[in-house]
Amino acid sequence: MHNFLILSIFTFISSVYVAFQFPVFSTGDGGELAVASYTLGIAHPPGYPLYLQAIKLFSYIPIGNIPERMILASVLFSVLSLALLYRIVLLMVKDRMAALFSVLFLAFAYSYLGQSVVLKFYPLNLLIVASVLYLSLLIIYRGLDSRYVYAGAFLLGLSFANHHTGPFMLVPFYILVLTYGLKGFRHSLLSIPFLILGFSAHLYLFIRSMKENVFVFTDKIKSLSDFVFLFFRRGYEASSLGAVKVGIAPGEGFIYALKNLAILLEKNFTWAWLVFLILGFGLLLRWKSYRVILLFITYIFMYGIFLANITLGKPQPTFKDWYVIGHQYYLPLFLIVAVFPGLVLGTLYHKLRELNTQMLQYVLPFIAIIFPVVPLMERVYQQNFSKNYVPYSHVKATLMGMPYTGLYFAQGDNVNFQIWYLRTTFGFRRDVCSIEYIYQKNAKRIGIYFRGCKPVKAYKDIEENFVKGNFTAMAKEDKLYVTFTIDEILFLQKDRFETMPYLLYSKIFPKPLQTKNLENWKVNQVYNQKYMSLPEEDCTYHNSDDFYTLELCNFVAYNYRILADIYASYRGLMSTYTEDKSSPLLNYSGAQIGNLKVQEALKKFFLVGLLNDRAKAFYYPKYDD
């Protein structure tokens, strides 16, 4: 009976995850990770070699499409992590119902469910962390055994090749082992070769860099210094080592971190998490399980307070902070929090059994199973991506709205990653060149990438104005476009160009704006609406509160507004666009700013691929195909 119940519950959870997963690639990093894995390339820093290889295996499943198969890996890793949670609670309280309660408590939590159905490395990260946590508890409950230490070290070595929060587990794991005195110290020392063996999964980066036809996010890894640069994420404004310094720095950041963590946990589990945590620690104290307490406290410190001090240690995190950071990084914390309800319920269940209250024995398990499933009703309208084709239809409409050999300056992961997937990898509208433009004002960095334009040489051979850098000519031919989010294109001078919103992005016009330009713009805007019907429909029915989806759908909503303005103008409700400068439509401006010297330097840099000192460009343009 118990086995049947366990199997039923795990089947139910798996069914929900499979049903809720994205039908093609997910928003955010989804497109990039699919491309990087498909070509066995290198994703954004630190490269994620373990994850890319793991999902590559899934891409061979002969059902569905390639990214959808890869998302199935997230489902599997999440279900396996739940199975480990079950084993953990069972080991501690020896009660199956209690273990199942913990599983259900976690399975439909907002972020846990959300991360289980997208193309991301967090479920694999959690699976490794949960495995090491289980091994740590085996050490406590069954005694120190070299097998547990070596296996833990090996897994932790592997975790370096997945996500940076995986190795956080080194701290609780080795502190625990060292509490066993000399024996623990000896095992720790002898486990180092296994740690290194696991770490050697990074060889992937060096070997794949030798190949020509692979997708590489930044640079190929040809030396140790390249590897260090990638591994410590030095290309980002906040590198990994900088983040560690922030994590341990004393100050009010800790207070905010604690407050924000409490909010995060409440959003996922209601305040029940706090009640179970307090009662659970109380039970551990009563049982004098001091090693478990030490393990749990160090674990919670690393995956809760330390991590929150780095990422959420601010008074008022933005919505983006909550969604991008809070929603993704804290799965290991959620796992440990879900252990406590099992401990409490298991103990209560034992007491009831001793008291021989048969009714409660049967009613309590029923309530215990129903209680965590209730939030699922809410998840159907939050993290249900079963028909979320938004990123897919968005990129198709974007590319189809452009004329032959159009040039598109795109900024932001959420826009670029999809283009790399559909255009560069699978060949949709390869005649369009998409250039990724990064301008980090504070860091004075500029990056121009051609990942959405490969093979670049072929594009250069087709579009002569591109080679000559004659953007005015391209703009005159309606070939120059830019994302809505970009506000500074330094090599395009403000007095020479102007932008107007167009479909899901903006069109760049040469100044002065002619009536003919405006008429063409209106005609194209209306004509290309035929490619907008699916993005509109997808944005209406996607059934989720995904931040990235909403970001893309904002463009669709904006397109409606532009269209309404155009129709209004034809009906004479607005005089003319050129006269009515106060119109919200025309008020939108690309606002190309920057001093002339930088513009000129960048122009040169952009065209001939040379780094100009004055420009202080951090990244180099790529023509490596």
Next chain:
Amino acid sequence: MIKKLLIYIGLLVGLLFLFALKNFMLQTHYIQKAKDAIQKREYIKAIDYYERVVLAYLPLVGYSDEAIGAIRDMCPKLSIPDEKLYCYETLRVAARQVESFYKPYQKEVELATREIIEIKSREFGKNSKTLKAIKTQETHTWNTHTLWGFMVPLSLLTWVGSTLAWIWRREKKFILVSVAGYALWLVSLYLA
């Protein structure tokens, strides 16, 4: 041990069954929508819906074939160049995304590539240089070698699994498997 292994295989098969079921439901949903769109003469929409049927690919189930055939037949009937291009681009991109060891719609990929090159050559193929560039663009592929690409994760799984098995059981055979798996992993990384 064998019983446990069978349980895990059973669970994986179960997961795949759920995955197939979900895709089947997507197919039935979108094939109907595509047919409705055709009746309303919304051809672009119909192409998109048929694409979704193809993307939810299921071998041995006729919907994918029906959808890819419908797109293929619709493309030549579209007279406006950008719509025709859209149709062939969609046909090709949908067919490529469902490939595995077996490439079910290779013929459609080849047909679409030929047509796309022709349309683009007509539109902006000014000289032999641009014609060559168009061909380069459209025939450029990114995928890894099919077999070696598969061997990479498989050999990784082998050496990781056998290393853990050796740590757990201390049997020499696992060391041999681990070393062999590691070597194969390095080789396949290079050859993929």
